[in-house]
Amino acid sequence: MPSRNPFTEPEQREPIEGDFFAQEVNLANRNHGIALEMLRHDVTPIGMHYLLIHFDVPYVTEADAASWRLEVGGLVERPVSLSLEDIKALPSKTLRVTLECAGNGRGRFKPRMPSMPWLLGAVGTAEWTGTPLRNVLDLAGIKPDAVELSCHGIDRGFDRGNEHEYGRSLRPEMARHEDVMLVWAMNGQPLLPQHGYPLRMIVPGWYGMASVKWLNRIEALASPYQGYQQVGTYHFRTQANERGTPITTMRVKSLMVPPGVPDWYSGARLVEAGPVTIHGRAWSGAATPIDHVEICIDGVWHRAALEAPAGPYAWRGWRFDWEATPGSYAMACRATDAAGNTQPLEAAYDRGGFGNNGLHRIEVFVR
Amino acid sequence: MPSRNPFTEPEQREPIEGDFFAQEVNLANRNHGIALEMLRHDVTPIGMHYLLIHFDVPYVTEADAASWRLEVGGLVERPVSLSLEDIKALPSKTLRVTLECAGNGRGRFKPRMPSMPWLLGAVGTAEWTGTPLRNVLDLAGIKPDAVELSCHGIDRGFDRGNEHEYGRSLRPEMARHEDVMLVWAMNGQPLLPQHGYPLRMIVPGWYGMASVKWLNRIEALASPYQGYQQVGTYHFRTQANERGTPITTMRVKSLMVPPGVPDWYSGARLVEAGPVTIHGRAWSGAATPIDHVEICIDGVWHRAALEAPAGPYAWRGWRFDWEATPGSYAMACRATDAAGNTQPLEAAYDRGGFGNNGLHRIEVFVR
Numbered sequence: 001m002p003s004r005n006p007f008t009e010p011e012q013r014e015p016i017e018g019d020f021f022a023q024e025v026n027l028a029n030r031n032h033g034i035a036l037e038m039l040r041h042d043v044t045p046i047g048m049h050y051l052l053i054h055f056d057v058p059y060v061t062e063a064d065a066a067s068w069r070l071e072v073g074g075l076v077e078r079p080v081s082l083s084l085e086d087i088k089a090l091p092s093k094t095l096r097v098t099l100e101c102a103g104n105g106r107g108r109f110k111p112r113m114p115s116m117p118w119l120l121g122a123v124g125t126a127e128w129t130g131t132p133l134r135n136v137l138d139l140a141g142i143k144p145d146a147v148e149l150s151c152h153g154i155d156r157g158f159d160r161g162n163e164h165e166y167g168r169s170l171r172p173e174m175a176r177h178e179d180v181m182l183v184w185a186m187n188g189q190p191l192l193p194q195h196g197y198p199l200r201m202i203v204p205g206w207y208g209m210a211s212v213k214w215l216n217r218i219e220a221l222a223s224p225y226q227g228y229q230q231v232g233t234y235h236f237r238t239q240a241n242e243r244g245t246p247i248t249t250m251r252v253k254s255l256m257v258p259p260g261v262p263d264w265y266s267g268a269r270l271v272e273a274g275p276v277t278i279h280g281r282a283w284s285g286a287a288t289p290i291d292h293v294e295i296c297i298d299g300v301w302h303r304a305a306l307e308a309p310a311g312p313y314a315w316r317g318w319r320f321d322w323e324a325t326p327g328s329y330a331m332a333c334r335a336t337d338a339a340g341n342t343q344p345l346e347a348a349y350d351r352g353g354f355g356n357n358g359l360h361r362i363e364v365f366v367r
Numbered sequence: 368m369p370s371r372n373p374f375t376e377p378e379q380r381e382p383i384e385g386d387f388f389a390q391e392v393n394l395a396n397r398n399h400g401i402a403l404e405m406l407r408h409d410v411t412p413i414g415m416h417y418l419l420i421h422f423d424v425p426y427v428t429e430a431d432a433a434s435w436r437l438e439v440g441g442l443v444e445r446p447v448s449l450s451l452e453d454i455k456a457l458p459s460k461t462l463r464v465t466l467e468c469a470g471n472g473r474g475r476f477k478p479r480m481p482s483m484p485w486l487l488g489a490v491g492t493a494e495w496t497g498t499p500l501r502n503v504l505d506l507a508g509i510k511p512d513a514v515e516l517s518c519h520g521i522d523r524g525f526d527r528g529n530e531h532e533y534g535r536s537l538r539p540e541m542a543r544h545e546d547v548m549l550v551w552a553m554n555g556q557p558l559l560p561q562h563g564y565p566l567r568m569i570v571p572g573w574y575g576m577a578s579v580k581w582l583n584r585i586e587a588l589a590s591p592y593q594g595y596q597q598v599g600t601y602h603f604r605t606q607a608n609e610r611g612t613p614i615t616t617m618r619v620k621s622l623m624v625p626p627g628v629p630d631w632y633s634g635a636r637l638v639e640a641g642p643v644t645i646h647g648r649a650w651s652g653a654a655t656p657i658d659h660v661e662i663c664i665d666g667v668w669h670r671a672a673l674e675a676p677a678g679p680y681a682w683r684g685w686r687f688d689w690e691a692t693p694g695s696y697a698m699a700c701r702a703t704d705a706a707g708n709t710q711p712l713e714a715a716y717d718r719g720g721f722g723n724n725g726l727h728r729i730e731v732f733v734r
Contacts, residue, residue: 005635005695005732006630006632006633006635007630007635007637007732007734010630011632011633013632018386019385019386019387019388019389020386020387020388020389020391020392021386021387022386022387022474022486023632023633023634024387024392025387025391025392025395025474025484025486026486026634027632028392028395028396029395029399029400029474029484029485029486029487029488030400030402030403030488031399032396032398032399033396033397035397035420035423035424035561036397037423037424037426038424038560038561040426041426041560045559045560045561046413046414046559047413047414047415047416047418047559047561047562048414048559048560048561049414051399051414053402054631055628055629055631056402056404056625056628056629057402057404057405059404059407059408107389107392107396114632115631115632117392117396118396119389119392119393119396120396121396121397156628157628157629157630157631157637158628158629158630158631158637159630159631159632160631160632192412192413192414192415193405193408193412193415194402194405194412194414194415195414258423261422261423261523261524261525262422262423262524262525263373263374263377263524263525263526264421264422264482264524264525264526265373265378265380265390265394265481265482265526265527266373266378266390267390267393268372268373268374270374270524270525328372365372365374367374
């Protein structure tokens, strides 16, 4: 017997506590995060970058890509329709960018919204090759009365009864930032289907929801975009039906490569006594440099050494040399950016599960 | 306060029912399956192939790969130590192979063992390039009294208190099968770190546990290998402490690309009325061809059309043209192989959650 039709009678999801629902596990089977030990890599190997796919990955063949068009319309001087070849002929550059899903850490909130139950791994760093979006906008000529540009993918579906193609908007001045990109390559290879082939946006410094995949349409609007992914979700809220605060740049955050070797099920770590180097990464949005990273071992905070920066939008490597002696240890790390933002011990509650930059804590046993 | 030390006091995990534990969700954040719509691709795009990583992905640099050795010892005429260059100089070939995790579907068993809670997606198909393992074995000369060859990766950790490097064994006649391979490339690219860089095995037709990653050692043994991954797990068992049946070849199975568009949280599908082509894949282990695939819509079974085969170890594409009319539908698919094996409606219970080839069922709403 079929269940309630979620398209005509959308579920009323409310925050929950305790064990995880099968729907959450289904989303965790589909979407994937980085295995934390892979934070050792400056650039995340292909396939280990986190993926959050709202609907289905569109099936786009090479023939589909050959006839792909990006349409720019609305409040423009000249509506344009560009092929991938047209776009690739524009001046190009490559940027190293760390992207994090705004919902990273959702599964760690108590209570948590039933959705993709990210714990820590929804982050990755890639080298993206493309052209600044403004090169395309300039071809169309955005009229001065445009207040937002909405950017649309071809991926389509429902969320809480709202039927839509994935879409997000940017203000014209943001869309014209020199590092907001239209990209066709990732780590030197054509985009993978699941990363937006053949064309996507990259909005460096912002959480990943702004970097629209499978992009085929941009509209210059006379009033703010009201799409579900812009106003229905991706806001910081503590109450249902609250207007909330739009989510934009990534909060300061750090993660560790857990030292030693794991226990399969518990994830606890066993370390051999002696000198141990603990590696990690730290980042903050809006091109704010990391100022320092601290690591707490057994209640004592230590300053970690920062590795050389790798560009304004890439995470910063850090390391700490530890002399491990037998026993059990609680560890945590904490980053502070140049604007003085520090990670909180526990993130402020968010109803949708967004922006959780509470400390990464691990348990280590030394023998 | 640290919890119980799982290295000295291993957990006694027992099968459970109901919602999922945080440890299961943690494993589902790390390991990933294919998004089912990606079954449209004959060869799974890089990064969408399923991944089951028992311990940590080893951090292997290019310099580490340059000094990598594969040691072959034990009951051999001449112990050998081979570099990657030595191995790549042997005759090579490329095979298209479908691999499935033996634990695929674990999360669908009731009760289920708490572990990686796979639902459906732990499968993928890749083009693997390497040399038959026997070319290396022949360099060493396996003595006739060797009864098994144990194959070891460098990945290390604990499972239920057993400390070990990942290892599996094969009988000499199986290890010498012309299609059991040592591979260094996947889909025409060097192996990704998470897929076993710089060297791994591929045992076509078998569940994935046999295809040891990060391979650096092979031992010819006078008695059967007793490693944890060989005898402690990867057996079909219904009771604790039962000896069980070793898991080898993949059971016959089929999956659908869910038609239409999804609802984000429930995963239910909305289809527009009219002609709809339903695509899917079917496979069976040990190079057994698929004989036929059926699809059930609203209680009626139909025969699907098979696409051309793509080699003895690759899944078989299938499709069914459906005239969708408004309403709600339960769908399921079922494959039968040339040996007469058919998927069961529900898989026989397995305590460890292995070999679940029960039907893939979906719910579709047509408007």
